[in-house]
Structure formats: structure tokens, C-alpha cells
Amino acid sequence: MSSQDNLTLDIADWIVRQSNAPLPANMDHHVRRMLLDHLAGVAASAVGDVSRAVGVHVSRSYTGSTSTAIGHGRTSALGAALLNGTNGHGIESDEGYTPGSMHPTSVVFPAVFAVAQERGISGERVLIASAIGMELACRIADAGHPATRNRHFHNTPIAGVFGAAAAVAVLLELDANGVANALGLAGSHASGVFEFLGGSAEVKRFHPGKAARDGIASADLAEAGLTGPTTIFEGRDGYFAAYAGDEGTDWFADTLTRGLGEDWVLLRTYVKPYPCCRHLHGAIDAVLAIRNEHALDAADISSIDVGTFAIATRHAGRVLDTILQAQLSLPFTVAVAAVRGAVTMTDFAETTRQDAEIVALMDAVTVRLDEAAEASYPKTGRPAEVAITTKDGRRLVHRVEQPYGEPTNPMSDADLELKARGLVEPLIGSDGAKQLIESCWNFDTLEFFDDLDAAVRAYSTTT
Structure with missing residues (x-):
């Protein structure tokens, strides 16, 4: 060959x-x-x-x-x-x-x-x-x-x-x-x-x-x-x-x-704004855009239609026994975005996976193949088109070609730092997060690894 x-x-x-x-x-x-x-x-x-x-x-x-x-x-x-x-x-x-x-x-x-x-x-x-x-x-x-x-x-x-x-x-x-x-x-x-x-x-x-x-x-x-x-x-x-x-x-x-x-x-390479499979991010971005543009409340939504590329349509699972299943589920993450206006690590906890409002809206999500998205992925885009039908009959549509964090829709250094802080501050505090950020930007040695390790282990002993 x-x-x-x-x-x-x-x-x-x-x-x-x-x-x-x-x-x-x-x-x-x-x-x-x-x-x-x-x-x-x-x-x-x-x-x-x-x-x-x-x-x-x-x-x-x-x-x-x-x-x-x-x-x-x-x-x-x-x-x-x-x-x-x-x-x-x-x-x-x-x-x-x-x-x-x-x-x-x-x-x-x-x-x-x-x-x-x-x-x-x-x-x-x-x-x-x-x-x-x-x-x-x-x-x-x-x-x-x-x-x-x-x-x-x-x-x-x-x-x-x-x-x-x-x-x-x-x-x-x-x-x-x-x-x-x-x-x-x-x-x-x-x-x-x-x-x-x-x-x-x-x-x-x-x-x-x-x-x-x-x-x-x-x-x-x-x-x-x-x-x-x-x-x-x-x-x-x-x-x-x-x-x-x-x-x-x-x-x-x-x-x-x-x-x-x-x-x-x-x-x-891209940076993820949401802690879930990247194939889901375009649809999440689209839902958030519709939600923000129309001041939409999840209670007003009748259905959500997601059109995307073939590989992403394989992520249509609705069994949420584990965090990973939720992180790989397009219907779940789209419902979370519509209800909460964000998708964060805490949204994959068991309480959220069992939230009645989110589960009900997840059942109203359909996932289908979008031929234009399929033609684009993976070489020129990672598209998703979302159409939300409201209970008063409106049809609100938004298409995302490149989700946030892609090189053509990049995440700034400042937003990257905010993401890092959001992940580590609950474990190592604001001072620890600051030290990690500075150590990475000014990287020269791996000596800070042991300090980071000790801080994380200290958190583990208290939980």
C-alpha cells in the first residue's frame, strides 16, 4: 500500500x-x-x-x-x-x-x-x-x-x-x-x-x-x-x-x-469551551446564540432539531448513567444549554442528569444528518444547524460552521486563562491557579509539577 x-x-x-x-x-x-x-x-x-x-x-x-x-x-x-x-x-x-x-x-x-x-x-x-x-x-x-x-x-x-x-x-x-x-x-x-x-x-x-x-x-x-x-x-x-x-x-x-x-x-488545534465531546459544540453554540438573541426561556420551547455531520449524529445517546455518557450525548448537552444558558463541568453531575426539566427537553431533541455539514466535515468545518420551534409557533434557526475555540473562531489567551481558573480554582484556590498559569506562560522547568501535585492531593484528602 x-x-x-x-x-x-x-x-x-x-x-x-x-x-x-x-x-x-x-x-x-x-x-x-x-x-x-x-x-x-x-x-x-x-x-x-x-x-x-x-x-x-x-x-x-x-x-x-x-x-x-x-x-x-x-x-x-x-x-x-x-x-x-x-x-x-x-x-x-x-x-x-x-x-x-x-x-x-x-x-x-x-x-x-x-x-x-x-x-x-x-x-x-x-x-x-x-x-x-x-x-x-x-x-x-x-x-x-x-x-x-x-x-x-x-x-x-x-x-x-x-x-x-x-x-x-x-x-x-x-x-x-x-x-x-x-x-x-x-x-x-x-x-x-x-x-x-x-x-x-x-x-x-x-x-x-x-x-x-x-x-x-x-x-x-x-x-x-x-x-x-x-x-x-x-x-x-x-x-x-x-x-x-x-x-x-x-x-x-x-x-x-x-x-x-x-x-x-x-x-x-482548537480549545474547548465546554467539557464534552467536540462534535457537540457547534450545536451548543447554536442553541446559546438563539437563546441569547431571542431572550428565550426553555419553558417556551416545543422542540429542538439538530442537523449535523454523520459522525456527530452517532452521539445521539439518551442513556445518562455516567458522566461520560452525558458528555457524549448531543440531546443532553443541547438541552442543558437551552435550560441553563451554559454547559459547565457541574452540569454533568447526577443531579443534572436527573433534572426533570432537562430530561423532558432532551426528549424533544431530534438529531439528523445535514448533507451540507457532512460535505464540510472534517476538512473545512464542523457545522451544526439548530432549529428551535417555540410553543407559540416560531421557528428560530441558527447555523454554526466553526464552533468557538477553532482557529478560525479562536479562544483568546484571556478566555483560556478563565477556563483554566474555572477548572482548578475549586481544587487549588486562586493563588494556586495563578501559579499554574504563570508557570505555563513562563515554562522553563518541570519543578512546579510537584507543587501542583501536592495542592491537588491536599484537596483530595479533604473530600
Whole structure:
């Protein structure tokens, strides 16, 4: 299935060359933005039930004290990556990349930070390694999507593990052959399917943590001398052949390499204003726009019609036994937006999931395929059109092409700070939030990780 000979080796060469160059100023700032968004989500997730369960596993299975698992103390690099990666995805607050439908920070940052602490690496090297790994992960996800999703795979772990392996390979200063072996080994770790959707399984949270851990293992094994297929991307039995199939044959090599090192696709990641699946955000934005423009009260609504792209229509579940089910439910989040005028983390609590007004309005929500939205997603938009019919017969329509937080509808640094404060102030207070924000904007070392960890653990002991 090769459409470009030596594709994996060419990418490995780029990784080595790029690792020896400073980041462009706009990329440096963007990675710091991503760092703040990521760590706020990690801290907020670290006190949840999924984090506790994975923490028990880490305490049983991993020994060491080289790296910080925020909210859980020191452990091995593998254990820290597993926990921090899980927590990075733990409340659905993590940014993402629309063309690839994946979340690079929750896989790559935890792997980089764990190894950087273990090996005593800090400063610009950490940011460069992170940027390279996330750039590669986004491109791999883009090259395979939506074929990979249509084959039931979760892009964040299956593409993310390559980004984590590449980033750690940069920290380990592997040569091009070593990087190619690390990528080849990562191909044997790529895993994660969407069967959690619609059920009560929480394994989705675990996927980035597993990929972060496995990315470290891939690079570490390559450094130790184990070889992997250096044709993992282009090979007949390689990643794209297995995960994208015939749908991926026409464009995957071009997507991986076009403008590589000059056009950073990572600059086109989005930030989430709402802690739920990104596929739902366009509809939420549309409901809020109608609500605000018409001073609409939820009691006046007769029905809500949501037209969107096909993958988003799969998120029409109405079973709300868990927080995750609610975070993946278009009918629920649209109803919350209509009733409360916002969608925040507290809106996914059991009391809200059982709120009679919200549940009744959720039953009045229909989700359908919008052909124009389907034609746009994922390459040019993430659209949703909402039509609200009121009890007095009005039909109020609003269409969103790009939800808030996309690069074409960006979230400001100030709003990003507000988001971070909203996530962490309940745990670590305003002073702790201020310290976290300043540490990310002025990032140079990972020393503040232990302070953040201690603050989160102090909160955990009081709840």
C-alpha cells in the first residue's frame, strides 16, 4: 500500500532535523497555551473516580519515584505517563485537531514530561519535543480520518502513540534510524476502539494514558536496540493499510509530508469551551446564540432539531448513567444549554442528569444528518444547524460552521486563562491557579509539577 517510498524514514529524518531547530515564536506561544489547557484538565481530572482506579493500578504495577503523577505523587515514568494521560482526557476538556478528530496533548505531553523528569531534561528541549510529537500525531490522524473512525478506531490513541514515541525519541536524542525503529515499534502499540460509545464503559479516558505509556516504551526499546518495521506507515501491512484500509490510500502520504516543518498544522488545534465531546459544540453554540438573541426561556420551547455531520449524529445517546455518557450525548448537552444558558463541568453531575426539566427537553431533541455539514466535515468545518420551534409557533434557526475555540473562531489567551481558573480554582484556590498559569506562560522547568501535585492531593484528602 505504498504511495511514497521511504515515508517512515523521511519522517524520521525530519524529526531529527526539526529537533535541532528552535520553535517559531508563534509555535512556542501556542505550545504554552496547550500546556496550560492540558495541565488544568489533568489537575481537575485527578480527583475523579477513573483517576482513582488507574491510580490503584499504577500503585500495584509500577515502582519508582522519578516522575510526577499529578494528584498521585511520584512514580515511574511509565506510571506517571499512564496517569497523567488518562487525566488529560478525564473530563473531556482537552483541546483537539478537527481534521484528525484527535487530542494530541493528552498523549504527548504526559510522555514527554515523565521522561524529561526521569532524565533531568528541561527548558526548550521539552517544548520542542512536545511540538514535534503533537505535530506528527495530528498529521497521522488527519491522514487516516474519517476512514479510521469508520473502521471503529479511536484516533487519539492509535495516532497519538506515534507522536509520543517521536517526542520521547527527541528527548533520548535517537538518530534517524533509531527514530524510525521507535515509530515502527509504536505501530504494534496502536490500539483503541469506539465500542465505549453509548455504553457506560469509562475506558475512553484511559486511551491517551495507555498511548503515552506505550510511546515511552517504544522509544525506550528502540534506544535499547529492539527494532521495529521502518516502513510502518507505507508498508503493505503497515498502519494505514490496517487502520484506514482502501479509504486511506489516496492521500495519506501527502497529508503526512505536505509542508512538514514549514506549515505547522498544530497551530490549527482548537480549545474547548465546554467539557464534552467536540462534535457537540457547534450545536451548543447554536442553541446559546438563539437563546441569547431571542431572550428565550426553555419553558417556551416545543422542540429542538439538530442537523449535523454523520459522525456527530452517532452521539445521539439518551442513556445518562455516567458522566461520560452525558458528555457524549448531543440531546443532553443541547438541552442543558437551552435550560441553563451554559454547559459547565457541574452540569454533568447526577443531579443534572436527573433534572426533570432537562430530561423532558432532551426528549424533544431530534438529531439528523445535514448533507451540507457532512460535505464540510472534517476538512473545512464542523457545522451544526439548530432549529428551535417555540410553543407559540416560531421557528428560530441558527447555523454554526466553526464552533468557538477553532482557529478560525479562536479562544483568546484571556478566555483560556478563565477556563483554566474555572477548572482548578475549586481544587487549588486562586493563588494556586495563578501559579499554574504563570508557570505555563513562563515554562522553563518541570519543578512546579510537584507543587501542583501536592495542592491537588491536599484537596483530595479533604473530600
